[in-house]
Every structure is written in structure tokens, then in C-alpha cells.
Amino acid sequence: MALVSHLAFSETDVEADADVIVVGSGAGGASIAVHLARAGVRVLVIEAGAWRAGSDLPSSAYGSMRDLLDNWASNLTMGRAGWPIVQARTVGGTTVINSAICVRTPADVFARWQAETGVGGGLADRVWAHQDALERELSVQxxxxxxxxxxxxxxxxxxxxxxxxxxxxxxxxxxxxxxxxxIQGCRALRKQSVDVVFLPEVRARSGVVWSNAPVDRVVFERGRAVGVRGRFRDPTGRRGGRFVARAPRVVVAASATHGPALLRRSGLRGAVGTGFRxxxxxxxxxxxxxxxxxxxxxxxxxxxxxxxxxxxxxxxxxxxxxxxxxxxxxxxxxxxxxxxxxxxxxxxxxxxxxxxxxxxxxxxxxxxxxxxxxxxxxxxxxxxxxxxxxxxxxxxxxxxxxxxxxxxxxxxxxxxxxxxxxxxxxxxxxxxxxxSHLFGGAPMGADPRASACGEDGAVHGVEGLFVADASMIPSNLGVNPQHTIMALARCVGDGILARA
Ligand SMILES: Cc1cc2nc3c(=O)[nH]c(=O)nc-3n(C[C@H](O)[C@H](O)[C@H](O)COP(=O)(O)OP(=O)(O)OC[C@H]3O[C@@H](n4cnc5c(N)ncnc54)[C@H](O)[C@@H]3O)c2cc1C
Ligand code: SF4
The missing domain is CATH 3.30.410 (Cholesterol Oxidase; domain 2)
Structure with a gap:
């Protein structure tokens, strides 16, 4: 493959390799990608949605639904309520359309995780340290x-x-x-969404971002994750070439709905798909x-x-x-x-x-x-x-x-x-x-029968596969989730770097 830092779409089939593949470029995906790229890891970020420049962003709610929201915000919960699940499908994920409210993870959340799932001991200090850095990097004010x-x-x-x-x-x-x-994206580029701050840095550090590239399956060989495959598809529905990307480590950060769905499509069962909140x-x-x-x-x-x-x-x-x-x-x-x-x-x-x-x-x-x-x-x-x-x-x-x-x-x-x-x-x-605030679906925990991954994001029983987004959160938070998701994703990144 030619050395390009952004592949928007391809009519022909594409193959690539990297040190780490990150599926999804939202709060979790972009945060771990930039963390790894800063450590010299060759990162390939694969994103289902399109990359929108500031001048490309819509000014109406209709435009936001058409250009930025996942399935026009028409994904409804099954069950009595039938309420819409609002998420973005674009490079930068839901950070592009959110209000950028930054709230630190409260201490009681870690205590609850430890009591209910056996993880969280010592996690608080690491999460808060990453939140200190994130607040500086994303100009929190x-x-x-x-x-x-x-x-x-x-x-x-x-x-x-x-x-x-x-x-x-x-x-x-x-x-x-x-x-x-x-909600229509910040045309003035004042909002420090991850497409504005982290993903350009990933590219500047020799990382690669593919857009319009929904991953269909994680690929396994002899019980370990070795890559992903899918097919390019642009926002009009036009289908392009197939892609296969290989890496010894695959990070799924496709949100609390798409992440567990991708893992289940790829054949994982157990607690994958449980604990959605x-x-x-x-x-x-x-x-x-x-x-x-x-x-x-x-x-x-x-x-x-x-x-x-x-x-x-x-x-x-x-x-x-x-x-x-x-x-x-x-x-x-x-x-x-x-x-x-x-x-x-x-x-x-x-x-x-x-x-x-x-x-x-x-x-x-x-x-x-x-x-x-x-x-x-x-x-x-x-x-x-x-x-x-x-x-x-x-x-x-x-x-x-x-x-x-x-x-x-x-x-x-x-x-x-x-x-x-x-x-x-x-x-x-x-x-x-x-x-709009979603959690779980691949919840972390110490017991592999009751959880999908550990607090290091490593999926139980599968080498080389990690979760680094809202889906790993095993409870509600009672506060806006982006800060917790980004910091947890960086903790997952620390674990990957420590294993390298
Ligand atoms: C309107 C709104 C306002 C909000 N305001 C705030 C706020 O002010 N503060 C706050 O803390 N939180 C806010 N949130 C919530 C916050 O934005 C999310 O919790 C957070 O972005 C979730 O991060 P994530 O990484 O799990 O998923 P996302 O940020 O949604 O990123 C997931 C990415 O994965 C991509 N993807 C999905 N499937 C695939 C696939 N198969 N292949 C490749 N890519 C895929 C998606 O297109 C998406 O880009 C808001 C949410 C909404 C909807
Ligand atoms: S300037 Fe940007 S961050 Fe501020 S309200 Fe407008 S869109 Fe939101």
C-alpha cells in the first residue's frame, strides 16, 4: 500500500498492516490512537464514517442527521420505549456532535466498579492522571x-x-x-473534538486514518486477533473495494452499540453484548x-x-x-x-x-x-x-x-x-x-464469565484483542462520559505499551 496518512475511500481492494489497528475514531479510539502514536507505534485507525472539514459541516439539524449522525439518529431501542439512540458516524465519532462538556470521573464510580466487578482498585489515580493531561491537551475551560x-x-x-x-x-x-x-459540529473549530486535535496528530506521527471504512469482522488465527476486514462505503451508500488490515493487536473502539455488535458478528459470545446501560x-x-x-x-x-x-x-x-x-x-x-x-x-x-x-x-x-x-x-x-x-x-x-x-x-x-x-x-x-450517554456491552470485570474484558481492555480468552470505548464501562456514571472514556482508553493504551 502507498504510504498515505488518510485514505478516504477506495474503489479497489486494499491491504495494509500496522502495529495496532484501532476500529472507530471517536472519544475512545482517537484517544488511544494518539497515545500509542506518541510512543512510536504504527497505528491504523479505521472509521466507518466520513471525514468532514469545518467548512463541510452542516448548519441545520437536518444536515446533521444526514451528514453526521449514525443512521439519521433512527436507531431505536427495542422494547416498550422505542427511544432513539443518538450517536455520530463520522471521523471523530460522537465528539464531533456533542457539547464538549468535561466532567472528571467521580471517586464513587471506581468504588462501585471494585465492589461489583472486582476491577477499579488503583484505576482511579491512573484515570485522573490521564484526565489532567487531557484537560491541558483539549483546552478545557x-x-x-x-x-x-x-x-x-x-x-x-x-x-x-x-x-x-x-x-x-x-x-x-x-x-x-x-x-x-x-450538534451540527463546530464550524468555527473552537470545539476541541478529537478529529480537530488528536487525529491530525496521529497522522503527523506517521499514523494512518481510513474513513468510509466500516469494519465487518475481526479476523482470528489460532485463537488470537490478527486483523480486521470490511468494505469501503461512502455516506451515499456507494460501495467500494474490500479491505483487509493485519496487526498483532486490534482495538475495538466503535462505541457501546457498534463495538459489541462487531465483536458478536466476529463470533465472540459470553458476556459480549451484556451490561448495556x-x-x-x-x-x-x-x-x-x-x-x-x-x-x-x-x-x-x-x-x-x-x-x-x-x-x-x-x-x-x-x-x-x-x-x-x-x-x-x-x-x-x-x-x-x-x-x-x-x-x-x-x-x-x-x-x-x-x-x-x-x-x-x-x-x-x-x-x-x-x-x-x-x-x-x-x-x-x-x-x-x-x-x-x-x-x-x-x-x-x-x-x-x-x-x-x-x-x-x-x-x-x-x-x-x-x-x-x-x-x-x-x-x-x-x-x-x-x-445519548451509553455504557457497557463489553463490560470490564475480573470474572470472565460475567465480563467481556479486564480493566486493561484485554478481551477475556482472546490474545491481541482489546476494547477501548464506552462499551467497557460496567456501570452508569451519573456524569457526562467523554472524559472517563478517553482516560480509560489511554489506560488500555498503557497496557498495550507495557506488553510491547
Ligand atoms: C448529542 C450528544 C451530546 C453529547 N454531549 C456530551 C458532552 O457534552 N460531554 C460528554 O462527556 N459526553 C457527551 N456525549 C456522549 C459522548 O459523546 C459519548 O459518550 C462518546 O463520544 C462515546 O465515545 P466512544 O468512543 O464510545 O464512541 P463514539 O465517540 O461514538 O465513536 C465511535 C466511532 O466508531 C465508529 N464505528 C462504528 N462502527 C464501526 C465499524 N464497524 N467500523 C469502523 N468504525 C465504526 C463510529 O462511526 C464512530 O465514529 C454526547 C452524546 C450525544 C449524542
Ligand atoms: S462556537 Fe463551537 S463550541 Fe461554541 S457553541 Fe458554537 S459550535 Fe459549540
């Missing part, structure tokens, strides 16, 4: 005052009044311009007398963790573009048009449930991940509590009404009547939920 915007200001003031304001949000963003476009969430729109203009200011600029332990929630602001939020306005025809005309006066804030419910992942007939996941009653009570908490926050901020997006209660609720949400339904179908 608070949202600048000039980019805060009114939605974030209203939430901060209301939370302070309620006693819910506990920290200033920090993000992987170098000088946020407050364009409210994080999430932080399902939903949003409440507040309607204000004066314009909020949530599309100006940081997409997410305020958050609270005061309810992380009880009842198990995280609260955040989340600005959405009109074409994404429009479906959340109630009514039909002319009445609906009158509702969406209120967009300038609306603020959209969300909650994420620290859910304990557990699901499964397997590979569907066309290779797509199939995720069985539903919320038990305790989690549905948390979901209902979250909607009510966000509604109360809006009321404290001065909203005249809220739109909770819950079937069975009025579409628009006057500020004096939000108490009805405390007795809202407990049927998941009644809520407009989504899954």
Missing part, C-alpha cells in the same frame, strides 16, 4: 461570559435561587463563540415573555449535579435549532405554526437519568446493532422526577408556561400548574426520551 447566552443565564439564576447551582460548566472548547451549533433523558421547553434566543450562546452552558445521588439525575441546558425543536411544539396545522412562532421566546433544558436498568446488544441481520433496553419502574420514577425538576427550574427562571412533551398531560402547562408533572405517567411511551 469554562464558557466565556460573552458566549453564555440568555438561556444559560436564566438557568444559572434560577438554579441559584433554588439552591441547585453547584459548579461552573467546563468544556473542551478553546474560546467558544457561542454559536449554539455544537444509558443515561436516558428528555427535555422541557419553557416559554418566556421576553426573547431568549437560545440559538445564540453556548449550546450547553449550565449544568447541575445536585440530584446525581438522589433521585439520580443530571440537569442541563441544551439549545436546539428550530428544525429540531419544531416537532416538540404541540398542535397541528395553523395552531402548530403559531406555537413554533414562539421559538425566540423558548428555552430548552434537559435532564439525564442515572438509570440502573440494564439491556443487551447484538448484531442484526444487516450488521446493525440491535439494542434491547427498557426502564424499570424505579428509573421511570426518576424520569418523571427529572421532567418535573426541569419544569420547576423554568418556573423559577420566570417562564410563563412549560411544554413537557409528555403524553397524557397537557402540551402547554401554565406556570402555576406544573405540579401535575409530579404525578405524570410512568409508561416510557409517554415520554419523549433519547439515549
Amino acid at each position: 469554562e464558557v466565556p461570559a460573552g458566549a453564555f447566552g440568555r438561556s444559560n443565564t436564566l438557568a444559572t439564576e434560577a438554579a441559584t435561587a433554588l439552591g441547585w447551582h453547584d459548579h461552573a460548566m467546563r468544556r473542551y472548547v478553546a474560546g467558544c463563540a457561542g454559536s449554539g451549533q455544537c 444509558a443515561h436516558p433523558g428528555s427535555g422541557v421547553i419553557g416559554l418566556y415573555d421576553d426573547p431568549v434566543d437560545m440559538n445564540t450562546g453556548a449550546t450547553q452552558g449550565w449544568a447541575s449535579m445536585v440530584m446525581r445521588d438522589t433521585p439520580g439525575l443530571k440537569l442541563e441546558t441544551l439549545a436546539l435549532p428550530l428544525d429540531m425543536l419544531a416537532s416538540r411544539f404541540p398542535g397541528f396545522g395553523a395552531a402548530w405554526v403559531r406555537q413554533i412562532a414562539q421559538y425566540r421566546y423558548a428555552a430548552h433544558w434537559v435532564h439525564a437519568v442515572r438509570a440502573e436498568s440494564v439491556g443487551r446488544v447484538w448484531s442484526g441481520p444487516f450488521g446493525q446493532p440491535v439494542v434491547w433496553y427498557g426502564l424499570d419502574k424505579a428509573d421511570m420514577v426518576r424520569m418523571r422526577d427529572g421532567v418535573y425538576a426541569v419544569a420547576r427550574l423554568h418556573v423559577a427562571a420566570g417562564a410563563r408556561a412549560v411544554m413537557p412533551g409528555v403524553a397524557g398531560v397537557p402540551g402547554v402547562i401554565d406556570r402555576d400548574s406544573v405540579g401535575i408533572l409530579a404525578d405524570g405517567p410512568l409508561d416510557p411511551r409517554a415520554y419523549t426520551g433519547i439515549l
